[in-house]
Structure formats: structure tokens, C-alpha cells
Amino acid sequence: MQITTQNIGLEDRKDIEELETKIGKFKAGTMQEERFRHYRLTRGVYGQRQEGVQMFRTKLPYGKVTANQLLVLADLAEKYGHQNLHITTRQNIQLHYVKLDNAPAVWKGLAASGLTARGACGNTVRNVTASAAAGVDPDEPFDVTPYVHGVFEYFLRNSICQDMGRKIKIAFSSSEKDSGFTYFHDFGFIPRIKEVDGKEVKGFKVVIGGGLGAVSIVAPTVAEFMPADDIMPFMDAAIRIFDRHGEREKRMKARMKFLVKKLGVEAFMELVEKERIGIPAIAPFDVPAEVTPDLPGIDNLTSVEIDDESAFKLWKKTNVFEQKQKGFYGVFLKVHLGDVSPDTARALASLVSQTAADDIRFTADQNILLRFVKPEALPYLYHELVTLDLAKAGYGSIADVTACPGTDTCALGVTNSTGLADTLKNLVESEHRELLDVQDISIKISGCMNSCGQHMGSPIGFHGSSIRQGIKVIPAMQVVLGGGIDTDTGQGYVADKVIKVPTRRVPQVLKTLLADYEANKESGDKYLTYYYRQGKRYFYDLLKAIAKIDEIVEYEFFDWGQDKQYIQSIGVGECAGVSYDMVGAILGDAVEKIDESKEALQGEVWSEAIYNAYTGMVIAAKGWLLSKDVKCNTHIGIIEDFDKALAEDPVVELEGSFTDLIFRMKQKAPARGFAEDYVNTAIEFVKSIIASREDAFEGTEKLVVDAYYKA
Template sequence: MQSFRTELENPIVERDIIELEKKIRAFREGNIPEEKFRSLRLARGVYGQRQQGVQMVRIKLPYGKMTLQQWHRIADISDEYSTGNLHLTTRQDIQIHFVSLDRTPELWSKLELDDITIREACGNTVRNITASDRAGIDPEEPFDITPYADAAFRYFLRNPICQDMGRKIKMAFSSSEKDSAWTFMHDFGMIPKVKEINGKTVRGFKVLVGGGLGAQPFLAKTAFEFLEEDLLIPYIENVLRVFDRYGERASRHKARMKFLVQKLGWEEFDRLVKEEYKAVKNKSVKVDVDGYENTVPPVTGAVPAFTIRNQQQFETWKATNVFEQKQSGYFAAYVKVTLGNISSVTSRKLIEALRPVIADDVRVTANQGLLLKYILPEHLPYVYSVLEAEGYAAPGFDSIADITACPGTDTCNLAISSSTGIAEALENVIAAEFPDLVHNKDIKIKISGCMNSCGQHGIASIGFHGSSLKSGGKVLPALQVLLGGGIVGDGEGRVADKVIKVPSRRGPDVLRALLHNYEINALPEEKFNQYYDRQGEKYFYELLKPLADLTSLSDEAYVDWGQAEQFATAIGVGECAGVVIDLVATLLLEAEEKLELGAAALVQGAYADGIYHAYSVFVQAAKALLLGEGVTCNTQTGVINDFDKTFVATGLFSFEKDFRTLVLQINENEPTETFAGTYFKQAEEFYAKAQAYRVEKAAAVQA
């Protein structure tokens, strides 16, 4: 691969990109094991695809925000390095596919020219922080949560405490108690609150911890009904430190925050979090909301001549896709993007045509659409005409007709059956047979290609996830049907019930049966989940049972949606969580890299960061030596305890007291310059002893 020059002004970002290029080169030359390299590239937003030899690059857009110039930049990048398609995700990112690994550093450098990152978009890191797309313009919000989401994004990006965790962390900020960011299904969820304290109105958040979807959904627990705004980021840091030290690392299926909370119990988990408070970098983080760059309306003039082709649909679009902002005299408009896919060509056309009449702040929504802001009422017809000309004026945003689906077997290694194909088929059923439901925003349909819930089927009123069935010695694509999930409000949610599994080709019939039954039997004003609760899971199982019958299958049943050949399961190795590295040399190399990072942090006066890097040196080097003795550990605290048993109790290593006491000084001291220097020197000395022990043992084996 060829080297390239960056044109970046930010030396930290430039170093990141050059480092990625070096790692790719070392991997190509066989100097980095594939497993280790996978974790390196994942933490830099480069994700393996189902198709061999190409990568998906995930572009991290905090709370889904992009300026028009950033949108334009991403479109150009997709043309140059990808296929010209932009895929909007349920975590408010943008993904581009079929990218050459060797070109990813160059791609990243060009994105960064407009302050767009891919850093920590994948891997065992703090992933993109999502938020209600209406934040800042929501008539029901107590205050704008955007500055707080932005501050959290910047605080934890490249933060040493969350670079090599056992699993990913997801955070969400909702703009109001309606909880449109689904805080209850996140590792951290925040809902804005205001409270009168000593005669002053104080901002804060209801904070939820330990939620998650996947194969085993958990609803988050309430950590605080009200936590003052300046204490939020320190609290999150405390929790992340506990997760890093005590979280599972061997079994990735048990490595999420929700399992740690369940394993420890809430009281013990909370005690450990409080134990970290002394060592945390900042005891208070005040977000400068006054200095935050708030969205401003566009300077508008006359718009070009335009024509609306379908006046009736325009009226429906206004009724379903448009709402009045809290800023008097302005409206916002949602753009329904089918399956989250929009081309670079269309993107550039929309940018240029809409620039005069929308704010320079477009939000990617959590259901794979777009939100345009600060539109004057007299400009709504023009906006609609621009969208209509490009095929993006469909009404029914966030209605039952707006189905969320992950990419499924199109590109994902873990997908079992198609999600995009069945989503399109279901939308066709609604458009053709239930057109009035375009106004129904109560029922949500969500689809995932597997049980991992990237399409969020676990919180859908009507959810599907990809699966398979066997009949007559052959395998056919299937859908697991889930019912009854959704938002309750103020941090409470409902996890959908698994009701029945049916052949994929019968998905449209499942939808027909459910909607006809609901139309006929629901009480006046009875919402779908209320109807589901009244009738019960068994009622719906019996309703759909005939569609699960495998005695009379057509040949088509063995062919998945959007495919021409007979179905066969082809599940690869998933990369949603990175890979656990158990190679002695690699672990010691990582410890050495942490030493270098720690030394640099101390020089810069970042004492808390230097301390945490030193802590990582202790853990990584100890884990390497334990592995050399055949001892494997699944948590960092396990590594610390087992090192005492294996090396200290046997006299192979000695400390003033024991290894645990030495390492966990991190919790007993403020992150001062003095302690940072002492602790780092101790880590440096331990690393040298670990290397010497390894060399001595290797020599003894050879002798």
C-alpha cells in the first residue's frame, strides 16, 4: 500500500490516521495477528462485511447531526471510495460499504477535513451517542439536551477508560419524557428534568443504566430520578471504570453492561461505582450551554419556480411528516428514507436545492430517516416539491408504513435471513391494502436479520428477526414474530414477546392477519399494545399458528426475499464486539503501547489519563504472564486476583503487600501529578519485570 500525506490541522487526529495506516501495513506484512488487527480497525470504524476482501466504514455522527457541507463531504467520499450509497442507521450513523481496507486511512483523512470522524464507531468502545432528533426544537422539552450529548461525545472520545472494554457501550439522550430516544434500552439513558432547589431552577437528568436489546433484552434500571447536570459525565465515567474492571471479557455474549448489573446486583454495582469517585478525572463537568453553537435559521430569499405533482399527497405529507417547532413561526419536516438508503447523487441535489430554506443542521433519525429544520410555513410547498422530484416525499414518517430494518444478509456476517427484502414486501402490503394506516404512529414495525436486534425488533409493536426452519430435510428462511414492544414513557419501555416462528415468505400474511384482526376486534381508541395485552400472547399464537404449518410449502418458500437461489444459512464471524486477544506477545506489546501513551499524557499534564494508562499496563502485562502459565481470566479484577495466587503467593513476584494493593491504588488517590508520577513509575517497573520473567522462562524452556 502507498503512504499518503494528510492536510489536517488537528495533530491528535492526524496521529490517529497515520497510526491506522501503520497498523494496516504491519498486518499486511504479517507482523500483527489477524485477531488483534480486527480489534484495532473496529475501534477505528472499519468493519468486516459478509463479502470477503471489503469493509464497511461507519461514520460517527454524534446525535445524528450533520451540516450540509458534512453531508456533501460524505456523499463525495461514498462516490470515491464506496458505491455511491449512504446507509442511515438506527444509531444515527452513516455507513458506506465495499471499501478497500488499504484506502481507509485516506478516506478518514478526507472526512476529517469537515470534522467528521470514524473513531470508535465500532469495537469495544463508547459507540455513537444518540439523541432525540427533535432536540433543540421540541415543543415539549424542558431544555435542549444537544449540548450535553455533544459534551459526552467529546469527553469519552479517545478517553483511556473506554478504549479496550469487554464490550461496546451505547448512550442515548431523550428530549422529553416521551422518550423518543428509547433510553430504557441503552447502557446509559438520560431524560432531561428541571427541579427547584433553594429557589432556583436547576437542570438535571433522570439517569438509567444497564438496558439493552440483543438476544436477551433487559430494561434499564433507574440510577437517579434527578442528577444535577454537572454530575452527569463524572457519574458515567465512574460506571465505565467499573465496567472496564469487572465486566466479562471471555464470553462476548455475556459482556454487556446489563449482564454485569445482573451478576453483581444493583447494590454492589452501585457501591463499586461510588468507590471510583475519588479517582475520577473531574468531580464536576459543567457544560457551557450558552457558548454552545445553537442552530440558526437560514437567511432565505425567493425560491425558484416549482411544481407539486400530487397535491393530495402533499397535504398528507404535511399531516404526517411536518410539525411546528418550539421556535415560533418555524416548522420541521421529516424525510422518509426507505431502508435508510439514499444515494450520493440524490444527497447533493437535495443539499443544493434545500440550502436556502433549511437550517445548516440536518439530523439522521433513529428510524433511518432525516429531519430538516427551521422551515418557514410559506416554504413547505417548495421543500415538498424538491423531495417529490427526487422520490423522497413519501408521507407516513415514523408510522406503521415506515419500517425500520437492518441491512441483514445484504452485507452483515451475522444475518440469518433477509431483513430488507421482507421490509419492502411489508411496506407494499400496507400501501396497497391498508393505505389509511399511513397516519397511524402507534404501531411500529421493526426487522432484524438475526436475533441481535440491530433493527430493534425487540421493542417493536410488531417485530421480526431472521431465523431458519427445516422441512423435508431442507432449510428455509424464517421469521421469528414478536409482539407488544414499545415506549411507555419517562424511561419505561416494553420488551416484545416472542410469539411464533413462520416461513419468511409468509411474513406479509402475518401482517395481514394481525392488522385485520386488530381492525375488526379492537375497542374504540384501543391502541395496538393495549389490544395485545387484553387478548394475550396465546391468542395471537393461535391466530398465527396456521401460517407456521410446514406441511404444504411451495418451492418459493425455500428462496429468501430478494434472492434467486435456494436458501442456505451462511453465518460468519460477527464483529459487533471485537475479539478477545489471548496472545502473550500481543498482550505485552499492548502494555508497551500503554506505557508510551501514559508517558505522553503525563508530559501534557493529563494526569488522570496517564494513571489509567498505567493501570492498563499492570493488567495487560499480568494477563500475558498468566496466559503463559495456562491461566485464563475473564475480567480485569480476575487477572489481578489470579496474579497474586499464581505469582505472588508462590514467590515468583514480590511487592510491599500484594499485586492487588499495588494496582488498586488507582481508587485510593486523587489524580494528582505526584500520584500519577509514582504510579506510572511502578507500572513501568512491573512491565520491565514481566518482560524479564518472560525472557528468563523462554531461555529455560530452550535449555
């Protein structure tokens, strides 16, 4: 595949060239490993469990690609990856086993086709997800897609979210059914229309501070209705508050959900309101009229015979729905484990160009949605999908198992999730085919507690764990029950941790749960209804005999897909802060931010110039405090502690306090005069800090240990 830079924009070129430069410095030994890791993560390059190779993650807002972009992804996976396109629960594509030197080439291929990897990993605003059916959902009040795309573009390289304490995840649902799972996101938006002064106004119900993982929290509602054009200023202000007040030292307490819980919703929202004056003017969303896209003619499709009419009917029942655009259908393709080979991707791209709109959506349950399929094209489409092994019925059913890669590639994986997913899928398809058209029970599996497989948001979930028996370790799964969405009400639930069992016994757990449900459910029950009526203790008692390890057998010491006894091997998560650094290097970061503020000033992007200058001053103050052995775990703490330290050791001359100086940005709207003055002040401040440090240490370096550095 020949990659050219002809169609690559200036910002992408800059990103790619910078990545090439940083890789060169790292390999030459002039850029320390932990600092390079922090950088490459924000460019989509994530270390794998295997030494010497990377996972390369794309950033695909609402999971959309065109047929041509799918071809590009297939070529990149074939040339630089491991012959696989992996669909994630964040509606992205990941390529595995990519060599570090090839990362810029992968990005060039993406950029040339209009895709990016900027902010795909690291402490950034991650991919903005949405209901896969947005735009065609019969239940939606309006199409949220333009709003999702606007949010993606606004935060893509925005200075306020390039170096936060932890990541931010944003989701939009297409309707009150919350199929976008807004309830476990940092920001969630559900579309609503409200009559204001006799006119219909588009807006959103807004939730904030949700999350999965070890401490799962349902996002509280902060607005039952927020006008659509208000959501961007709200998020801008809220992310600034998170960046300033959020924890940075204790990584496990650094997500926004913990800050909202610590401050309280009311206090958090008060800070957001006070922050609004300093944010830039944001243009209203560009919302084009909803139109039927250009579609291929289907008159020339080859006539086909369906070999199994009953399978075809079941597929239409479970995987096909009529869109809000009458006469057109959406078609879900069930993709086991979200894995698609390059050849399959190419064949699918060709099939889409014959039968559907040029708008392919990767879904949060690791599947694919095709849109605007005419009913006359369904037999041909199904026939061709059968040849690609993409015509399995049961989309959204218990046989449609979601799982992260687990120990296959992830350093954080505790036990194997993909092998277990294979086993459970096969069990359901062979023993419970009656459940293939039931969509209120699902299974989600994560290789660890971090919930990349979204196990805490599923009626039945499992996450990797272990059980010690003497000197041996048994690979295990924590059983979690009661998560997911009540589709009648749109209410979201996080699962309860019920019991831990050896992973080889999970099929027995599933059989027991399904038999119990079948025997005891009441008319009209859904699985969530049944679970909460019976209660956690009931299910603990139901499963506790399976969890006993008094009579463990040899094969239960083997994880799924393993031919030897389990050895627990957990690496360091790539989103963790760096382990150590030098004060001088920290001050170098401050200089980089000042340089970025100058560049933004030249480009007349006043808000970017101001925020980069602010960040540069905070980093410089941090470096000075660390040289005095003062801990730094939040930006607001750095600002306050610097004022205290300045009273004892006036390292720089300021008119008033550092707090007053730095927070001038909250009191004035971004404009040329203020931006120029603020940036010049920041330049002089950073120069003074560096000069004072050079005088104090006379060229010697100071090592900063882990806990002091991360802010």
C-alpha cells in the first residue's frame, strides 16, 4: 500500500512529524521512557503485553467509517498489524502488534483517508461515542450525530484536555432508552425537545460523573433539559474544573466521578458556572437538514437462493429493523469478539457499496451496523454475509458476547476473556437457541476489573481475578449481576459483585443462572426485573456451591486457551502516571507549554494561547515546589501551595498573589489584548522560576519520586 501525504491536513502532518521526532529521540536515548510513554499514549500508541510491539488505536467519533476508510483500515492491519481489525466497546478500531517505527506510517494512512488517532489513548477526551442507530432510530426525537461530531472536533486538540489527570469519556444516546449508555460516562447526553415561547427547541438531558471499573457510579442528572447550543460551553467549563481540581497523584481516584462525588453535584456545578466567563465564544452547532443519502442502485444485484429460510427469517427478526425513514432498514452484523480480518473487511466494503449507504457504524457491543438497506436487497445482502460469516442471528442477545482482549494482548489482563467468550457463545447457541431473539439478557467480560469489556453494565458479567490455594493460583472470574439498561424506563444500573469462581466453572455458572431464570421468572419479567426482585443474596446462595474449591481438579488451574498451569502476570496500566522524573525536565514541560501559547498567539487563537500559558505557569510552579519537597497532586493545590511557599521564599516578584495572577483568565473573555498580556506574564514567570532554580542548584539535578510528580 502506497501512502501519500497529498490529502493530509496541516494539523495531522504536524502530529505525524512530531511523533516521528519523538520516536527518534526515544530510540536515541535523549527522551526518557516514561516521558515518551506519556506522549505516545495521546497519539494512540499503547504498549501491549508482548514486548516490542504496540496496540494502535484509532479515534472514530460515533463509530462511523466509509467503505473507503474501511479499505484503508484493512490495508493498514495487513501491512503493519496482525491481520485483524478489532472493534472496541468505544466504537474504535484497534490494530495490534504494530512496531513502534511503523506508528507514523499507520497515522499517515489514517489521515490521508480523513481519520485520526489524536487523543485515542492517554489522559485526554477520548472517542465520543453514540447510539449506533443515531440518525435512523425510530424512537429518536432528532439525530444527535451532528452534535457528537461537533464535540469531537472541538476537543480534538483543545489545550484544556491534552494533559489532564485522567481521561474523559463522553456519550450520546439517540433516545430515552439510553442505548448509548450515557449513565456510566463522564458526560452523557440524551436528546429531548422542549417548547419554549411557542417554539420547539432541541436540547439534552445531561448527566455527569458516571463510570464503571472497580468503583462503578451511575451518573447523576444535572439538567433535565439543556439547550443544544449550551452543551459545549458547559463541557468546556466543566473540563477546566476537572483539569484544575481533579486528583493526579492517586490514579485510582482521579476520574471525574470521584471529583463530582467529593465536591457534590451542586458545588461542582457552581464552579462550572463561575468558570464560564473565561471560555471562548463557541459557534452554534452546524446541523444540516436530514436527507436520504446517495444510495447504490440494486436492480443489478444477482438473484440468489436462500439455503435456510428459517435461519434467514430469524436473522431478519433479530438483526434487522425498520428505520425512521420508512422503506429503509438497518442491519446489524454480529461480529464475534469484534474481530474482522482484512479480507473480510474488504469484501464487506464492496458489499456496502452495492446494498447500503456509505455509512458504516461500529457499535459499542463490538458489532457493525449497515444503514439504508432497501427491503429488496435483504436476501442478496444476507446471502453474501453468510459467505463472510457475518450473518449469525441473535444480535444483542445472550449469544452476542462482548469481551475485551484480556490477556491476549493487554498488560493489565488477569485472566483470559476471549477463550471464555468463545465457550459461552457456543454454549448458548447449542443449548439455548430460544434465547437468540431475546434481547434483555447479555454477557460482557473483562480480563480485569477495569471494565473495558463493560462487565459492570451488563445483566450478566464477569471480570478476571484469581483465587489462591496454598502455593498455587487458580484463574478465576468475579461474577457480577444486575447491570445494564431497563429498556422500558431507560434507567441504568451498575452490577453487583456476587461471587468469585474458578474461571473453568463459569459455563456451569451460566447454566445455573439460565435454568433458575427459566424456572422462577414471572410473566413479563426481564432479567433485570428478576434479578432485583430476588436480590444479591439469593444469587450468592444459588452459586456458592460452584465457588467451593475443596475439590479442585487439575485442569482448573489452567486458564482458557492455556496448556500449562496459570501464573498470574499483571503489568502496569499504560494510563498510569510516570514513575519519576527530574525537576529540570518538568520545567522543560513548562517551556513547551509557553511555546505552544506563543504559537497559538501567532495564530490568533486567543483561548488556546491563554490556557497553554496558564498550564505552563502551573507546571513551572509545580517544578519549583517539587524542588522544595512539597507534594503536588492537583493543580488547585499547586496554585495554593505556591502562594504559601512564596510568602516564605519570594522566588519571583508578583503584583499580588499567584492565585490572583493565574486566575485572571477566569475573569475575562478571551481576546487579543488580554491574551497577549497574559502570555507575556507567563513567559516572564517561567523564566523567573527557571533562573531561580539554576541559582539554587547550580546545574545539579533533583530526582522526584513517584508520589510527588504526577500532578
